[in-house]
Amino acid sequence: MKPILYMAPIQGITSFQYRNEYSRAFRGYDCAITPFIKSVKSDSIKKSHLRNILPEKNDVTFEIIPQILGKTPKDFIVLARAIFDLGYKAVNWNLGCPLLRVRRKGRGSGMLPFSDEIADFLKEVIPAIPNKLSLKVRLGAEENRDLFKLLPELNDLPLKEIIIHPRTGRQMYSGEADVSSFEESLSLTKHPVVYNGDIDTIEKFEVLANRLPMINRWMIGRGGITDPFLPDKIKHLKINTEKKRLDRFASFHKALFEAYRQELSGPAHLIGKMKEVWWYWTRAFEADDKFFLKMTRIKDVDKYLLAVEKFFGGKPKLLV
Numbered sequence: 001m002k003p004i005l006y007m008a009p010i011q012g013i014t015s016f017q018y019r020n021e022y023s024r025a026f027r028g029y030d031c032a033i034t035p036f037i038k039s040v041k042s043d044s045i046k047k048s049h050l051r052n053i054l055p056e057k058n059d060v061t062f063e064i065i066p067q068i069l070g071k072t073p074k075d076f077i078v079l080a081r082a083i084f085d086l087g088y089k090a091v092n093w094n095l096g097c098p099l100l101r102v103r104r105k106g107r108g109s110g111m112l113p114f115s116d117e118i119a120d121f122l123k124e125v126i127p128a129i130p131n132k133l134s135l136k137v138r139l140g141a142e143e144n145r146d147l148f149k150l151l152p153e154l155n156d157l158p159l160k161e162i163i164i165h166p167r168t169g170r171q172m173y174s175g176e177a178d179v180s181s182f183e184e185s186l187s188l189t190k191h192p193v194v195y196n197g198d199i200d201t202i203e204k205f206e207v208l209a210n211r212l213p214m215i216n217r218w219m220i221g222r223g224g225i226t227d228p229f230l231p232d233k234i235k236h237l238k239i240n241t242e243k244k245r246l247d248r249f250a251s252f253h254k255a256l257f258e259a260y261r262q263e264l265s266g267p268a269h270l271i272g273k274m275k276e277v278w279w280y281w282t283r284a285f286e287a288d289d290k291f292f293l294k295m296t297r298i299k300d301v302d303k304y305l306l307a308v309e310k311f312f313g314g315k316p317k318l319l320v
């Protein structure tokens with residue numbers, strides 16, 4: 001069974017610019033869930049609120065599923081309908097965000113202990129929206145038990161699928177993904193499930209694929225940013241020689257930089273955005289502390305471009 005690969009939403013990284021340029025340079029993903037869009041208390045949605053998903057700004061070969069963060073059914077419905085009007089047949093509900101300020105408001109993973117509220121929300125929302133609905137969840141806010149209690153309550157609802165990241169919100173990203181709890185979750189749900197967590201090498205993917213033969217849908221987050229070749233590797237698509245891979249990496253960087261240059265105003269914003277991506281990319285290369293340290297200090301666009309050109313020109317060793 002050919003795996004179906006999902007690009008995970010990473011707020012600040014998997015923007016439309018990233019998705020577009022990624023899609024031009026690589027082929028492995030089948031789908032991308034967008035970083036969350038917050039629901040708002042309003043009867044209409046401003047175009048600027050949907051900026052990241054406007055069809056005229058999105059040009060990719062894979063499916064895009066916008067994600068919504070919110071806990072008020074009415075606000076969710078208004079936003080989901082506006083998203084449908086843009087042409088998106090499915091939306092994803094974020095029940096996984098671990099940020100304390102989000103959890104404290106009972107949103108994201110902060111809602112997971114309240115399974116009755118979630119079920120009521122879904123019973124109100126699903127019949128009122130034209131889009132199919134999928135969920136992205138963690139094991140719980142603080143305890144695994146939240147998800148174990150919730151899943152049986154969702155079995156009679158028409159959901160597209162449930163994406164499970166097997167950590168609690170409290171854990172944030174510490175420790176390892178809890179694959180045993182993921183397995184336990186599978187026995188409690190009738191819905192299609194997507195596995196998400198810590199897939200950062202082909203070897204890790206293979207271990208998980210052997211352990212979870214019933215899973216065919218996989219979401220890749222941080223590992224796919226650090227190693228943009230990873231989805232292609234998993235799909236057994238042809239991977240170039242190291243030299244060609246390095247060239248592809250450099251041209252992917254250039255394309256992403258240009259895409260951001262067109263959209264962002266001011267060098268601080270532009271360089272800041274690129275540094276966010278380099279935070280992941282540095283792990284794809286054998287340590288070049290001089291370059292990476294320099295990178296953290298650069299504020300000027302020309303100096304930035306020169307430093308990057310020198311870096312790739314020096315044929316750094318690729319670890320991915």
Ligand SMILES: Cc1cc2nc3c(=O)[nH]c(=O)nc-3n(C[C@H](O)[C@H](O)[C@H](O)COP(=O)(O)O)c2cc1C
Pocket residue numbers: 008009010011012034035036067094096097136165196197198199219220221222223
């Ligand atoms: C900086 C950052 C931003 C994230 N933003 C979102 C988001 O907007 N929506 C969401 O559902 N998950 C978000 N996530 C979680 C990822 O989608 C994913 O579930 C998590 O990184 C685990 O997968 P991985 O181990 O493959 O990275 C974010 C993660 C990180 C590190």
